Amino acid sequence: MSHGLRIAFFGSSLVSAWWNGAATYYRGLIRALHARGHHVTFYEPDAHGRQEHRDLQDPDWVRVVVSANDRGSLDACLDDAFGADVVVKASGVGTFDAYLEARVLELRRSGTQVVFWDVDAPATLERVAKDANDLFRPLIPRYDHIFTNGGGAPVVNAYRELGARRCVPIFNAVDPDTHHPVAPEPRFAGDLAFLGNRLPDREARMDAFFLKTAEALPRSRMLLGGGGWEDRVVPANVVRLGHVYTQDHNALNSSVRAVLNLHRDSSARFGFSPATRVFEAAGAGACLITDAFEGVEQFLEPGREVLVAHSSEEVVEHVKRLTPEDARRMGQAALRRVLAEHTYAQRAAQVEAELGYRADAGRG
Template identity: 35%
Template sequence: MKSALDIVILGLSITSSWGNGHATTYRGLVRELAAQGHKVTFLERDVPWYGGAHRDQPEPQGCRTILYAGLDELFETHAGLVRDADAVIVGSYVPDGREVGAWAQATAKGLVAFYDIDTPVTLAALENGGTAYLAADQIPGYGLYLSFTGGPTLTRLEREFGSPMARALYCSADPDIYRPDEQAERWALGYLGTYSIDRQPTLDKLLLKVAEALPERKFVVAGPQYPGDIVWPRNVERIEHLPPGEHRGFYTTQTFTLNVTRADMIRAGWSPSVRLFEAAACAAPIISDHWEGLDELFRPGREILIAHSTDDVVKALTEMTPESIRALGLRARTRVLAAHTAAHRAEELATHLREAIGRRAVVSRPSRRRVAAAARAGA
């Protein structure tokens, strides 16, 4: 039996899903890590916008969660946790992440890894001086780079940025939470996602213009931060925030759900969103924009539909039979159950951590031998 790992995660948020996709990913991951016997501590910066009513899961299952007020408290109070862990994982978008990462690399005796839930955005920023949570010269100091993006990006991280080991760790879905539910259609097509200026043209093309073309059908867009100057067609309902507990009901009352990808992620490819897996786990038939690597996750035409134009979506809504639409969603759920659950990701993470820990031990052995030989020579 493989030994359990003591893991400390410094992430953006696990207690609040408000305006971020990090929390749901972390929640599933730590729950399944705990189920597999690992010990997990999650350190989260206590910030006002994730507090109060926005803190929708103050005590996540599977980990000890600690909120800290700032860097001084983190460095002074929680150094022991970081020092003694088998593996410390610093996440993307952590407040003052550069300082947190530098401290973790200097403090931890075990492996220090970086978990990038925003890899394409990160790499684009690194080309222009870096981000507030990661500098390019910090990457070689992380013994493992866990990336939400797979494919050629992993090779680039190792060759161009000097990562000792880069591995994909995609998001996932919990099939116990995200599952089918026979409900009457409420919307013909819906989209769930925080506003993003680079996603908006695709949302306009694949949902808003479709709503205009099909005025007798109902549509919905859920998510915060949409500007007040957007003109929504009358048959498009707006939901400002949809907590995770309501996602399943959202997906299972749509004929189709829409997946729209950020521009940086389209350029990188191999960058699935958590909403993609969650909707598929609900057997919600999915229409998506196209990006490289999507066909390695779901089979186009069999498990997912790819749309390039407004007409593509209109045809799906008006020409496909209810039976073929339902079969599309069920095949997507089968794929998720086989490869994309939180349990799969937790197992992959533990495997990557053990490999990186093993590599680190091999690299350090010659140094220990040289130190011992030097000591004997000086005796």
């Protein structure tokens, strides 16, 4: 009889989504792995103000270890992780990343697999490509698996060229228990909402696809959520929401007529990288407008389950033509699609298969 895998997971944060877009991914996936009988310990640093902005108390489906932001505390976590069946180092922990990338490989033993889980593969690959002396580059062939939360053949091929033994996308998805339709709330009423932190390789797209749309539709109410936009000059019809906590995402997605998804530049170049917000919005039955990216049809059908825009002019046309009935119909179609094909339960089953785990036989 199987007792599940013991998984040690080093990541940015599970308990806080503060400047941490991977939180939804970690939560959905780890919760689904727990439901399938696995035991996960998530190690995260007390850094970047995340513990002060927690939006999740320690859940019963994972053991959370918050370490002080120093090497000694990290070494204690590595000692604690020794003996796990699977050891995961996620990208973008935010402190001691290079140190962790090397040290987790020392935890390999007979029966232990070591995984690098890249939650921003386009950024990692571009960084490594630009620097022949990047410390992560020679470590890539030493990991048993490279998992990514986005990217199709371009990401897989790039990692293989760097010597990866195996690279497999485990895409973002939806957890229907946490992201689902709710009653609309007046505070989130509007015609178009964009939710995303202010980052250098996203701002130009935000200007082009969101602010220009707001300028072209001055009678529309536009909602802007996320950190870093406080000092940004915006049109008068844009309502700044600031950081929108996870518990409010369903209300936002269920209240506004359409939700805008914008890729960071690197993600758009590699394609096949829909963000967690795409699945959050679809899971709430929201009508989604996304900037164009290669592979979109692998996740949602353009024109029926999602609206695709190549320019601000196309966003404007979508918003102008979109009736509440059309928005509802498209949101419901997207909801049906993600529940059928893009849940974290399905992603967790894929992870098991990649790790060679069979429930009837234990670890493979």
